Amino acid sequence: MRTIERLSAEEFEAGIKELADLLVDAVDDGASVGFVTPFGHEEAAAWWRAQYPAVAAGTLAVWACREDGAMTGTISLALAAKPNARHRAEIVKLMVHRTARGRGLSRALLATAERAAPAEGAGLLLLDTETGSTAEHVYLTGGWTRYGIVPDYASSPGGTLQDCSFFYKRLAG
Template identity: 75%
Template sequence: MHTIDRLSAADFSACVKDLAELLVDAVDGGASVGFLAPFGHEEAAAWWRAQAPAVAGGDFMVWVCRDGGRVAAVVGLVLAAKPNARHRAEIVKLMVRRDARGRGLSRALLATAEQAALTAGAGLLLLDTETGSVAEHVYASGGWTRYGIVPDYAGSPDGTLRDCSFFYKRLTTSA
């Protein structure tokens, strides 16, 4: 049984160690989430700690999925800051521990973030992911529309350049 909780600023700070472990697991598993190997816990924790002001300000919402008491997955929602873009938001850092995949955690987290986006007035969501990845299938089968592929957009953890697929999803009150 899993639970999903939005992290308050205090909860976020208390959860940095767990979030760092999850980020290291993703990079070790080859996920193209913005970091190169070797990638350690302190570096991962520093990245998460740097997000604390945005979490405290409400511009970066973070949900964790706990499975058996431990953090098994995370998703972030970044609200657009520009006045002409407040109708949109971006899904970032959707990660599921390798040993917790295949249980629907990413779909549950996406649904939670989508509902929060609607509540915040953002009816258009954007995200990017490595082309051909399992994550790409999750988005495509979850109602997201791929609007393009950029060749050699991001490096995988070993530094190999990979194509990246860009997706959007229009949200409705029934989403």
């Protein structure tokens, strides 16, 4: 049984170990999510703990997918802080554990964040991902518009510079 739920600040704090497990798995599998190898559980947990103030303040919404009790995926929606940008938000840290891939979980998580964004005042969503990645395919086929590619934007977990594609999506309503 699959559930996707937004984590309260307390649930987020209690789930940091599982969120760290997802982040370590993503980096170990080569996902360009902001970290390079070697990358361990303590470093991942510290990164998630640093996000707690934003979760508690409501400026970072984090959803977790659970299948049979295990956390298998997550997505976050970062609300813009600037007064002239409060109509937009950024999709960050969409991650699915490699053992749970190929079952539509990325699309389900993305749809969850897209449905929730308007209630947060965000009618325009932005994101970036490694050009040519599986994630890019999810966005290209999910109604997102690629507005540019920046060469050598970020390094892969192994340290090789990779191009990055930037996307936006206008939400109805």
